[in-house]
Amino acid sequence: MNSEKIVKYIQTNCKADDWSLNISEDDSHETRFAQNSITQHISGATKEISLSVSFDGRKGSCSVNQDNEESLAYLLKTAEDIAKLAPVDPEFVPSEGKKDIPEVDNCDPETKALQPKQLVDIVQTSINEAKKFGATVSGLTEKHIRSDGLFTKNGFAGEFEYSDFGHSMTLRKEEVETKVSYEAKKFADFNLKDLCDKLQHQATTLAVKQNFEPQKIAVILRPVALQELLWFMGWMMDRRQSDEGFTPFTDKIGKPFFGDKFSWYSTMQQPQLLSLPYSSDGIISEEIPWIEKGILKNLPVSRYWAKKINSKPSSAYNMYIPGEGYTEEEMMKMVPRGLIVNTFWYIRSVDTKAGEFTGTTRDGVWYFEDGKIKYAVNNLRFNEIPHDATRRIISTGKSELASPSSLLPAMLIDNFNFVDRTTF
Amino acid sequence: MNYLDLAMNAAETLGAEYADIRIQKTIDQVIYLQNLSLKHTSNDVQQGYGIRVFKNGAWGFAHSNVFSDEAVLATVKKAYETAILSAEVNKDKKLSLAPERSYLATYKTPIKIDPFNVPLTEKIDLLLEVNRVMLAYEGIKQARSLLIMHKDEKLFANTLGTRLDLSTHFINPMITAVAVTEDDSQSRTFDEGGRAIGWEWILELDLINIAKQIAEEALIKVKADTLGEEQRRALILDPNHLGLTMHESVGHATELDRVLGWEADYAGVSFATPEKLNNYQYGSELINFVGDNTLEGGLATLGFDDDGVPGQKWYIIKDGILKEYGSTRDTALEIGLNSSRGCNRATYYFNQPINRIPNLYLLPGTKPLTPGELIADTEDGVYIQGRGSYSIDHHRINFQFGGDFFWEIKNGKLLRPLKKVIYKSYNPEFWNSCDAICDERFWRPFGVVNCGKGQPSQTARMTHGSAPARFRNIRVGGSQ
Numbered sequence: 001m002n003s004e005k006i007v008k009y010i011q012t013n014c015k016a017d018d019w020s021l022n023i024s025e026d027d028s029h030e031t032r033f034a035q036n037s038i039t040q041h042i043s044g045a046t047k048e049i050s051l052s053v054s055f056d057g058r059k060g061s062c063s064v065n066q067d068n069e070e071s072l073a074y075l076l077k078t079a080e081d082i083a084k085l086a087p088v089d090p091e092f093v094p095s096e097g098k099k100d101i102p103e104v105d106n107c108d109p110e111t112k113a114l115q116p117k118q119l120v121d122i123v124q125t126s127i128n129e130a131k132k133f134g135a136t137v138s139g140l141t142e143k144h145i146r147s148d149g150l151f152t153k154n155g156f157a158g159e160f161e162y163s164d165f166g167h168s169m170t171l172r173k174e175e176v177e178t179k180v181s182y183e184a185k186k187f188a189d190f191n192l193k194d195l196c197d198k199l200q201h202q203a204t205t206l207a208v209k210q211n212f213e214p215q216k217i218a219v220i221l222r223p224v225a226l227q228e229l230l231w232f233m234g235w236m237m238d239r240r241q242s243d244e245g246f247t248p249f250t251d252k253i254g255k256p257f258f259g260d261k262f263s264w265y266s267t268m269q270q271p272q273l274l275s276l277p278y279s280s281d282g283i284i285s286e287e288i289p290w291i292e293k294g295i296l297k298n299l300p301v302s303r304y305w306a307k308k309i310n311s312k313p314s315s316a317y318n319m320y321i322p323g324e325g326y327t328e329e330e331m332m333k334m335v336p337r338g339l340i341v342n343t344f345w346y347i348r349s350v351d352t353k354a355g356e357f358t359g360t361t362r363d364g365v366w367y368f369e370d371g372k373i374k375y376a377v378n379n380l381r382f383n384e385i386p387h388d389a390t391r392r393i394i395s396t397g398k399s400e401l402a403s404p405s406s407l408l409p410a411m412l413i414d415n416f417n418f419v420d421r422t423t424f
Numbered sequence: 425m426n427y428l429d430l431a432m433n434a435a436e437t438l439g440a441e442y443a444d445i446r447i448q449k450t451i452d453q454v455i456y457l458q459n460l461s462l463k464h465t466s467n468d469v470q471q472g473y474g475i476r477v478f479k480n481g482a483w484g485f486a487h488s489n490v491f492s493d494e495a496v497l498a499t500v501k502k503a504y505e506t507a508i509l510s511a512e513v514n515k516d517k518k519l520s521l522a523p524e525r526s527y528l529a530t531y532k533t534p535i536k537i538d539p540f541n542v543p544l545t546e547k548i549d550l551l552l553e554v555n556r557v558m559l560a561y562e563g564i565k566q567a568r569s570l571l572i573m574h575k576d577e578k579l580f581a582n583t584l585g586t587r588l589d590l591s592t593h594f595i596n597p598m599i600t601a602v603a604v605t606e607d608d609s610q611s612r613t614f615d616e617g618g619r620a621i622g623w624e625w626i627l628e629l630d631l632i633n634i635a636k637q638i639a640e641e642a643l644i645k646v647k648a649d650t651l652g653e654e655q656r657r658a659l660i661l662d663p664n665h666l667g668l669t670m671h672e673s674v675g676h677a678t679e680l681d682r683v684l685g686w687e688a689d690y691a692g693v694s695f696a697t698p699e700k701l702n703n704y705q706y707g708s709e710l711i712n713f714v715g716d717n718t719l720e721g722g723l724a725t726l727g728f729d730d731d732g733v734p735g736q737k738w739y740i741i742k743d744g745i746l747k748e749y750g751s752t753r754d755t756a757l758e759i760g761l762n763s764s765r766g767c768n769r770a771t772y773y774f775n776q777p778i779n780r781i782p783n784l785y786l787l788p789g790t791k792p793l794t795p796g797e798l799i800a801d802t803e804d805g806v807y808i809q810g811r812g813s814y815s816i817d818h819h820r821i822n823f824q825f826g827g828d829f830f831w832e833i834k835n836g837k838l839l840r841p842l843k844k845v846i847y848k849s850y851n852p853e854f855w856n857s858c859d860a861i862c863d864e865r866f867w868r869p870f871g872v873v874n875c876g877k878g879q880p881s882q883t884a885r886m887t888h889g890s891a892p893a894r895f896r897n898i899r900v901g902g903s904q
Contacts (some may be wrong), residue, residue, distance in 0.1 A: 014789040031510075032879055034686040037482075038510040039754075040776050042880070043502055044474075044487035050466075061466040063487050071469075085544045087552065091461040117864060120509045127513065138688040140879040168879075170689040179689065244565055245604040345692070346815040350826060350903045351844055353609040358824050358846075360817045379817060381848070383903060395891045420848050421824040424695075 001067040002268045003159060006049060007151045009072050010050070014153070016053035016080055020095040022280060024048050031119050034138040034170075042186050043116065053079045057092035060188050087112055091304045096282030098155035104277050105287075106162035107145070111187040111332070114143045114165065121194055126169055129196040135173035135203065141168045143187075148276070156282045162274060164404060165190060170363065171199050173211065175424070176376075178202040179343060179363035181224070184404055185274050202342070205373060206364050212377035214418040218330050218338035218394070222410050223402035225344045225361075227319065230264070231406070232347050232357055233386040237290065239299040248355035248387060252296045259391040260294035260299040265320045274404035280316045285350050288314055294390070323396040324408025331412040333371035338412070339380075340366040340373070356385045360422065381420035427473065427496050428581035434500040434585055435477055437841060440507070442478040442499070442521060446730060448773035453540060453573040457551045459559060465548070473772040477503040477739070481518020482510030483754070485534035485776040488784065508596070509889070519874040522756035522764045524587035524733055531727025533593040534720075535622030539573040542623045546572060556629050558601040558639040563646070565609075566602035567639075567822055571595075571626075586732040594618045594723055594885065596873050597626060601639040603646035610843055612642035613810060613828055614671040616664055617871030618885060619721045641829055651806070651832070654901025658805030658833070659847060660798055660894050665827050667870025668811045670786060673851055674706075675715055676877075677820035678740050680749040681779035684758050691877045692818030695851060696746055698759045704746040707855030710789065713741040715750055715782040717766055722783035723871045723885035724769070730777035733766035740784065744856070752779045771882040778878045785869070785889035789861035795892045800836040806845055806900050807831040807838065813846065822850045826903075847900045857898060862891035 001009075005021050010021050012388045025047045032040035049072070050063035060082025062073045119141045123182035130137035142165070149159040166183035166189065180199045182190055221229070242249040249257070264287050268275040278284050281303060289297045298314060306313040328340065368374060390413075397410035427784035428445055435443030449471040456464040472489035477500070484507030490497045511518075551569040573595050578587040596618035602611045614634050619625055661669065681687055682694040698702070717724050717735030728734050731753045739747045751761060751769065752768035770777035810828025817823070829840035847856075869889040876883055 028880075030880055033513070034688060035517070037519065039483070039513045039519065039681075039686050040778070040879075041506045041510045042485045042487070042774075043506050044499075044774055046472075046487075046774050050468075059462060059463070059465065063466065063468040065470050065472065075470075082465050082467065082544060085467055086462055086548060087460050090666065091463075116506065116509055120513060124513050136685065141687060142880070152829065169687055172685065172688060177688070205770060246566070246602065246609045248508065316600050343826055345818050348813050348815045350813045350846060352611075354903070356903055358813060358815045360815065362818055374483060379822075381815075381817075381822060383824075383846075420822060420824065422817045422819070423850065424819055424821070 003062060003149045006072065010051065010076065013076055014053060016083060017055050017094050019051060019053045019153045021151045022050040024147065026144055026146045028144045029116050029119055030140060030142040031123050032140050033127065035121050035136045036130060049075060051079045052073050053083050054092065055083050057088040058083045058086045059089050059092065060086055068283070093303045093307055095152035095154045099282065099284050101158045102268060102277045102285060104275050106160065106185055106274055108163045108186040108188065111143060111163035111185065112145055112165055119143060122167055125192055126196065126207060130171060133173065133200050135171050137169050137171050139169040140166065141155040148198065150278065150282055152282065158278055160277055168362055169195065169199055171203050173203055176203050176206045178206055184272065184401055198419045202364055205366065206376040209376040212367060212421065214380055214421050216415040216417050218335040218412060218414050219416040220328060220340045220412050222340070222342055223400050223408050225341045226411055227402040227406040227408055228344045228347055229357065229361050230319065231384050233355065234319070236352065236355060237299050237316065238277060239301040240305040242299055246352060248353060249296060249299060253299065255296060256294045257296045258291050258294040258387055259393045261291065261324060261393040261396060262291060262294055262390040264291045266317050267320045270320050270407055270415065271408050272401050273318050273320060275318050279317065283313045283315045283389065285317045290316060318405040319408060321399060321408035323399045325398045326395045327396060327397065328410060331397065334366045334394055334412060337369040339377065340368060354385060355387055356383060358383050378424060379422040380418040382417055383419045386416045389416065427491070428579060428587065430493060431475055431496050431500050432498050432581050432583050435504065438500065438504045440477045440479055440504060440583065440877045442583055444580065444732065445473055445475045446770070446773060447579040449475040449577045450772055451575050455551060456723050457555050457569045459555060460839050462548060465709050470772050474765050474770065474773050474776065475499050475503045476506040477610055478521060479504065479507040480511035481520065482507050482514040483519070485509055487774040500729065515527050519754050519793045520757045521753045522762065524584060524731065524753060524764065527728065527732065527734065527884045528587050529727065533620045535593050537623035539595050539623045540575065543545040550631060554635045557632055557635040561639040561643060563603050563827055564601050564639050565604040566595060568600040570598045578727070580732060581620045584732065587726050588732065590727050592620065592726050594873065595614060595623065595625060597629065597631065599635055599638055601642040603642040605646050608646055610642060610646040612645055614638050615810060617667065618723055618873040619869065619871050620723055620725055621721050629870060644841050645829060645843050648843040650902040651842050651900065652902055654899050656897045657900040658802050658896050659900060660805060660807045660833065660892055660893055662809040662892055663868040663890045664810055664870050665870065666893060667807045668814055669825055670784065670888050670890065671781065671872055672814060672816045673820060673823055673854065675781035675784045677851065678749045679717065679779050679781060680751040680755040680759065683749060684755055690879045692820065694891045695819045695821050700746050702745060702747065705744050705856060706741050706746045706852050707744040708858045709744045710858055710861055711741055711744045711855050712739065712787040713784060714787060715740050715765060719783040719887060721869060722887040723873065724783045724887065729766040729768045730770050731764060731766065731768040731797065733764045736766050738765060747757045750779065750782045754842065755779055769884055771884060774880050778882065780884045781875065781886045783887040786893065788864040788867045788891040791863065793860060793862045795862055795866060798862060798892060798894055799833055799838065802833045802894065803835055805833040806842065807833055808845065820851065824848045843904045845900065846903055847898050849898050854895060854898065857895045858893055859896050860894040864891065866891040
């Protein structure tokens with residue numbers, strides 16, 4: 001049953017005061033390889049139909065993954081039964097009404113046309129290159145064509161489709177481990193040879209390693225590492241959580257809380273970036289500065305909290321951080337010594353109110369001095385407060401795609417707080 | 425012909441060396457309240473089947489949510505064709521499957537009261553009362569309560585002739601109070617993890633009294649001192665803290681797929697490599713870790729894994745020495761084992777199963793020892809309850825953990841409550857520093873319901889357990 005028929009079924013049969021229907025699909029092919037063999041290989045499509053209903057502010061919801069009439073009847077009855085039994089929600093907000101939905105090009109025909117054999121050929125080439133290099137490679141090659149629809153009793157009706165292609169490679173050769181990855185809506189921008197060359201270059205420069213003790217030191221965080229850390233901070237940037245005193249951003253809107261070299265926008269104007277036109281509850285994506293030249297301009301606001309504080313709801317649907325355009329070579333010359341970090345791993349909150357996080361480096365750490373890389377070093381653990389770290393930004397690179405939703409530059413940050421080291 | 429036989433016959437006709445089908449229906453009921461607002465009440469159903477085909481040393485897996493003969497046959501064909509594509513790449517390095525026999529069996533989680541039969545209003549009213557109790561305390565600014573009820577119904581068949589009918593449940597309550605002062609915000613959470621048990625567990629728990637305790641401890645915590653500079657101290661860790669420490673530093677480190685490098689690109693590898701088997705001093709002589717997928721109430725007690733291998737019990741670490749791993753049919757032969765330990769599990773029907781941590785627990789001490797005696801025997805240390813921040817490197821060596829509630833121990837007494845405590849250690853320092861474990865009277869399980877791993881990511885469940893234990897000379901201090 002297509003979306004139109006599902007919506008029609010709910011419109012015809014739902015007796016609730018209000019309803020909101022989400023329909024999502026993912027047609028995917030995922031080839032996972034490890035140590036030069038394919039270890040998993042998955043093909044199929046999934047579907048999820050979620051219905052939320054309300055009677056006088058009493059809410060209930062249900063989801064199913066099948067679209068036959070029997071499943072839809074179960075979906076509707078279950079959601080309605082739950083709602084009838086639930087207490088009135090003091091924070092109830094009606095579903096979103098009719099909206100003008102921005103048109104965004106998120107689905108790439110070339111990605112959509114990718115066949116399983118092409119994905120396997122990418123894996124085969126990656127393994128062949130690793131073998132020639134005397135190494136093993138592990139990774140994931142994946143293609144997804146996803147669609148989302150949101151329909152409400154109050155007139156919201158939106159559907160969009162988006163594509164995703166990803167290829168990651170972790171190379172291991174003796175003690176060296178390093179990784180490169182590409183993930184974007186567009187397959188057309190993927191260049192396997194460049195990625196393999198970059199991987200082997202990284203591995204070569206990591207071959208000579210020295211012990212390095214934890215300390216506060218200047219770091220160049222590459223975009224993939226930086227986006228991981230910043231998204232963790234971003235998930236804490238909620239207006240209500242801040243207004244109620246749970247986060248470091250309490251009473252900081254309008255103030256220079258970050259470093260003045262740091263801005264963060266959500267935007268639909270960067271064609272590389274995935275920018276979904278609306279959130280799962282119908283908040284329309286708009287151009288929005290969260291942080292501009294260090295000043296906290298906005299925090300994402302839920303629909304309920306927006307109503308309560310007489311504001312506009314908003315969501316951080318992607319990350320665009322403009323950069324100054326410096327190269328890594330130029331940044332290395334700006335400080336006497338420092339480290340280059342390829343990626344981070346296992347970042348977790350240490351102190352929510354302080355905004356402090358921990359994590360380790362991964363897939364390559366290089367020590368540089370006098371503007372040149374000297375050698376690789378062991379992995380290190382950091383305990384750091386990202387918003388505080390932005391005040392120590394010395395310079396930034398050129399914005400590049402680190403994930404489908406993140407376009408940002410590498411950053412040179414002073415006195416990054418490494419507190420422990422690993423044994424490898 | 426039923427779908428199981430239809431699929432297996434079709435796979436054999438196509439030429440599969442091995443194939444299996446897992447028809448799975450998963451139902452999750454989730455109730456979440458924030459303060460007095462019912463934020464989420466849902467019933468979510470995932471229903472479909474996944475088919476694996478093994479051919480020429482490679483896997484193909486396809487899934488579908490359409491139940492018809494045509495769809496099943498098309499899915500078998502897709503899985504077979506996918507395996508053929510994989511095999512082209514695996515020509516030089518084929519996978520192989522450990523031998524296994526066939527079974528005809530059923531398994532059901534033993535539950536007294538089916539949580540899905542308990543009226544929804546009873547569940548919501550209970551959680552509303554829990555939140556009301558916490559919000560009645562001045563200084564508690566947010567109360568959260570969560571109840572997850574889960575059931576899985578699986579029919580499994582493979583070309584070895586196995587036919588399984590498995591029905592499993594778990595339930596997971598969690599409640600949190602958040603206290604706010606002018607300059608800080610601290611939460612305290614009741615979290616014993618999930619258990620494979622019925623609603624009777626909720627009735628035994630007395631969540632209302634727990635809510636009072638949680639709220640009071642959140643208020644104590646927000647006003648508590650911090651520990652200051654990092655120093656070497658003793659740690660006494662409660663089972664509801666130690667569960668996650670063992671999960672990260674022993675459980676994941678002894679998954680055979682990580683050991684083989686199969687998770688190198690994402691979840692990471694392991695330092696506990698095969699040459700260390702039977703000679704590596706992973707922990708002190710008190711340390712005995714058992715893998716046990718037969719544990720009563722264990723979240724990985726499922727009768728059989730998704731390879732069709734029955735639940736087993738075995739030593740992973742014995743008297744401190746690394747003995748074995750958690751393995752699957754496609755990893756076991758890689759290190760010369762002659763059978764799988766039955767650790768291959770998928771989350772939903774559309775997931776290809778992967779090597780997961782079994783129920784894994786630390787055996788209690790053999791000499792009588794109470795937590796009170798353990799504290800009385802400790803001059804300078806910190807007692808940690810509950811789980812907090814946790815992070816470990818991708819070889820499972822270096823780690824930093826926080827907790828949820830802390831007491832400073834001085835001269836055998838709990839001196840003062842603390843907040844923002846973290847400790848840093850690494851394998852094998854940490855487990856070798858264990859010098860005391862309380863006895864079996866104090867052993868408690870801790871069920872992990874959200875263990876993320878794999879590409880595409882899956883969320884698995886398993887139960888850990890221990891009695892309170894002491895670790896000497898660990899780096900313990902405050903966060904920044």
